[in-house]
Amino acid sequence: MSNIKGYLDMELLRFTTAGSVDDGKSTLIGRLLYDSKAIFDDQINLLKETSKQRGDEGLNLALLTDGLRSEREQGITIDVAYRYFATPKRKFIIADTPGHIQYTRNMVTGASTANLALLLVDARHGVVEQTKRHAFIASLLQIPHIVVCINKMDLVDYSKERFEEIIADFEDFASKLEIKDVRFTPISALNGDNVVERSLNMQWYDGSTLMHLLENIHIGSDHNHIDCRFPVQYVVRPQSKEFPDYRGYAGRIEGGVFKPGDKVTVLPSGFTSYIKSIDTFNERVKEAFSPMSVCITLKDDIDVSRGDMLVKADNKPMINQDVDLMICWMNEKNMLLKGKYTIRHTSQTARCIIKEVKYKIDINSLHRLKDDKVIGLNDIGRISLRVTKPLYIDSYRRNRNTGSIILIDEATNETVAAGMII
Amino acid sequence: MSSYNLTHLKELESEAIFILREVAAQFEKPVMLFSGGKDSIIMFHLARKAFYPGKIPFPLMHVDTGHNFPETITFRDRLIKKTGETLIIKYVQDSIDKGNAVEETGTNPSRNGLQTVTLLEGLEDGKYDCAMGGARRDEEKARAKERFFSHRDEFGQWNPKNQRPELWNLFNGRKNIGEHFRVFPISNWTEMDVWQYIMYEKINLPSLYFAHQREVVNRDGVLLAKCEHITLKAGELWKKMRVRCRTIGDMTCTGVTESEADNIEAIIKEVATTRITERGGRADDKRSEAAMEDRKKEGYF
Numbered sequence: 001m002s003n004i005k006g007y008l009d010m011e012l013l014r015f016t017t018a019g020s021v022d023d024g025k026s027t028l029i030g031r032l033l034y035d036s037k038a039i040f041d042d043q044i045n046l047l048k049e050t051s052k053q054r055g056d057e058g059l060n061l062a063l064l065t066d067g068l069r070s071e072r073e074q075g076i077t078i079d080v081a082y083r084y085f086a087t088p089k090r091k092f093i094i095a096d097t098p099g100h101i102q103y104t105r106n107m108v109t110g111a112s113t114a115n116l117a118l119l120l121v122d123a124r125h126g127v128v129e130q131t132k133r134h135a136f137i138a139s140l141l142q143i144p145h146i147v148v149c150i151n152k153m154d155l156v157d158y159s160k161e162r163f164e165e166i167i168a169d170f171e172d173f174a175s176k177l178e179i180k181d182v183r184f185t186p187i188s189a190l191n192g193d194n195v196v197e198r199s200l201n202m203q204w205y206d207g208s209t210l211m212h213l214l215e216n217i218h219i220g221s222d223h224n225h226i227d228c229r230f231p232v233q234y235v236v237r238p239q240s241k242e243f244p245d246y247r248g249y250a251g252r253i254e255g256g257v258f259k260p261g262d263k264v265t266v267l268p269s270g271f272t273s274y275i276k277s278i279d280t281f282n283e284r285v286k287e288a289f290s291p292m293s294v295c296i297t298l299k300d301d302i303d304v305s306r307g308d309m310l311v312k313a314d315n316k317p318m319i320n321q322d323v324d325l326m327i328c329w330m331n332e333k334n335m336l337l338k339g340k341y342t343i344r345h346t347s348q349t350a351r352c353i354i355k356e357v358k359y360k361i362d363i364n365s366l367h368r369l370k371d372d373k374v375i376g377l378n379d380i381g382r383i384s385l386r387v388t389k390p391l392y393i394d395s396y397r398r399n400r401n402t403g404s405i406i407l408i409d410e411a412t413n414e415t416v417a418a419g420m421i422i
Numbered sequence: 423m424s425s426y427n428l429t430h431l432k433e434l435e436s437e438a439i440f441i442l443r444e445v446a447a448q449f450e451k452p453v454m455l456f457s458g459g460k461d462s463i464i465m466f467h468l469a470r471k472a473f474y475p476g477k478i479p480f481p482l483m484h485v486d487t488g489h490n491f492p493e494t495i496t497f498r499d500r501l502i503k504k505t506g507e508t509l510i511i512k513y514v515q516d517s518i519d520k521g522n523a524v525e526e527t528g529t530n531p532s533r534n535g536l537q538t539v540t541l542l543e544g545l546e547d548g549k550y551d552c553a554m555g556g557a558r559r560d561e562e563k564a565r566a567k568e569r570f571f572s573h574r575d576e577f578g579q580w581n582p583k584n585q586r587p588e589l590w591n592l593f594n595g596r597k598n599i600g601e602h603f604r605v606f607p608i609s610n611w612t613e614m615d616v617w618q619y620i621m622y623e624k625i626n627l628p629s630l631y632f633a634h635q636r637e638v639v640n641r642d643g644v645l646l647a648k649c650e651h652i653t654l655k656a657g658e659l660w661k662k663m664r665v666r667c668r669t670i671g672d673m674t675c676t677g678v679t680e681s682e683a684d685n686i687e688a689i690i691k692e693v694a695t696t697r698i699t700e701r702g703g704r705a706d707d708k709r710s711e712a713a714m715e716d717r718k719k720e721g722y723f
Contacts, residue, residue: 008429008431008618008621008622009429010429010430011427011429011430012428012429012430012433012434079567079585080567081566081567082559082566082567082609082610083566084559084560084610084612086612086614090430091430091612091615093610105587106587108587108589109587109588109589112589112590113589113590219427220426220427223426225426233440233443233444233447234443234446234447234473236473236474236475236476237476238475238476238477240475240476240477242475243475243476246475246476248475250443250472250473251443252436252440252591257426279474279475280471280474281470281471281474282471289426291428291433291436291437291440292428292432292436293435293436293437293439293440293443293472295474306447330587342596344592344594345592347447400590401590401591404589404590404592405592406589406590406592406594408594408596413594413596413597413598414586415586415587415588415589415594418587418589418590
């Protein structure tokens with residue numbers, strides 16, 4: 001029974017992995033899944049059969065992570081695939097994304113919800129263009145933790161010097177980026193060195209194994225618990241015999257800590273009131289923080305609807321119709337300067353016009369391209385927008401939930417861009 | 423664990439509630455699919471939580487193949503009666519009678535594929551623009567790439583190559599007239615999470631999930647329960663065994679597992695040590711390696 005109680009007390013860590021065909025990413029994921037018993041016998045059997053049929057040598061672990069038929073046929077990963085495993089300490093969600101430049105949009109998608117990014121570096125090749133691109137995207141998306149796995153250490157004689165050389169190269173490059181927490185681990189995914197078990201081949205390494213890092217890295221501060229933000233998602237009005245006058249505002253806390261009795265301001269009306277109760281199905285809670293889904297009632301009967309935001313009177317977000325942001329373009333159709341798009345921000349929907357492209361970024365060199373301002377698929381650039389109504393925004397750096405937007409093409413309804421507010 | 427940190431179950435619950443509310447806010451006429459299995463029972467539980475103290479602002483829909491385990495139907499009817507929520511039942515038999523679906527023949531004719539016809543008819547009849555389901559990404563590899571909000575064209579088809587990117591918590595449910603969405607609020611849950619949640623929340627389940635005596639036949643390694651729809655082949659025998667269901671589907675294609683686990687704690691221990699996937703016992707998935715992907719493209723859940 002005690003170990004069942006343990007299951008109920010685990011944390012959730014979401015991480016993303018990006019890498020190319022040859023850096024051993026599939027092998028590493030395969031090992032994490034296999035060593036944590038997340039791969040089942042019938043999957044292994046199917047894998048053996050399919051590997052044999054394709055003429056692959058041994059077990060092709062990539063087949064396990066490549067889900068769609070077209071991907072299996074072409075032998076490439078073209079979309080974000082989600083994998084799950086758990087250890088007694090944590091449950092993990094992996095957003096596994098292809099690393100090639102033409103899949104930048106998939107990397108961005110996987111990174112948007114991640115607490116941690118795993119960057120794989122081939123010890124023989126060191127920091128290459130692709131490593132830089134992945135590190136840049138991780139910093140752009142403000143993934144709180146980065147673990148650089150220097151893989152294939154077995155092919156460089158488990159050399160400490162090589163490991164340190166790569167760290168120095170990475171740090172030199174990363175100094176230009178905004179990365180809060182970066183760790184380095186020398187591993188061999190193929191042989192299992194420093195993945196789950198400590199490596200006997202690298203006695204010189206006294207840091208953590210990859211699994212130890214994944215299980216212990218502190219993620220409690222990844223959410224913003226300072227600036228109170230509650231976008232109203234849905235109004236609950238039962239009008240039943242039991243609850244004739246109940247009017248609750250359902251939503252998810254996107255920042256800060258709310259408590260009953262707190263004085264709150266409703267945006268955009270500017271009315272203030274006090275929190276009467278914070279309700280969930282199970283109980284009335286004494287405090288609510290991100291990412292809890294709750295239902296808030298107010299002491300005064302004021303008009304509040306979806307798209308409105310409850311904030312603390314003394315800590316308001318920026319209220320702006322003009323928004324500056326970094327965007328990643330995700331559609332085959334280029335972005336139209338002066339074009340009109342639908343914008344979604346928290347529970348708000350509005351229309352906007354693209355006012356200006358300030359620059360585009362060459363994501364390999366990180367140079368700002370001020371002459372080439374055509375933003376197409378997989379491009380990243382800085383732009384400014386004018387929105388039809390004010391949005392209640394924070395900078396993405398301060399709060400990933402209230403600092404992010406998506407743009408939607410009004411003709412096709414497709415999501416065409418991801419934006420991070422500056 | 424720091425005080426401002428949720429457990430994984432609380433975080434998954436919060437995410438699912440967020441999605442359910444987003445559906446209620448973004449769609450005009452959503453419906454929640456309900457099969458009577460544990461995943462749809464959890465979905466129902468989460469929907470009650472999401473809109474509490476209000477009622478669930480959408481109906482449930484059961485696509486009844488007529489091949490259900492009787493225990494599932496009894497449980498379903500009792501749950502609806504107790505909670506007072508609305509349930510719509512669509513019968514595969516009606517689609518067959520109308521000539522829109524053709525029954526398979528053979529020793530265990532499956533109505534699994536026919537469900538898609540009845541489901542799409544049901545969605546069209548009710549003019550539903552969003553159908554929520556309890557599918558999880560850990561179930562099957564084609565599902566590992568499914569979005570929370572999954573767009574379907576006017577034929578109800580899924581196009582895996584043209585899925586909309588899904589970023590942060592910003593879900594895009596916009597569509598043209600005639601198109602609809604499938605939404606999967608418990609995408610990120612694993613089989614283990616579901617069982618832990620059932621234990622944590624003390625949720626009632628059909629008795630089928632717990633070990634019991636039943637007559638079964640071993641067909642190609644899958645244990646099928648005795649029922650009127652299955653005909654024995656030469657050399658096959660009904661045999662009494664102690665079994666339970668890990669997943670509930672049609673009697674014709676849902677394998678049962680030999681098990682002694684007759685309570686939640688025992689099931690969780692069994693799930694933690696088992697070496698076969700949950701759908702490993704489903705004959706419908708074994709028809710080809712891409713069976714699920716192909717059915718999903720046609721509009722299957």
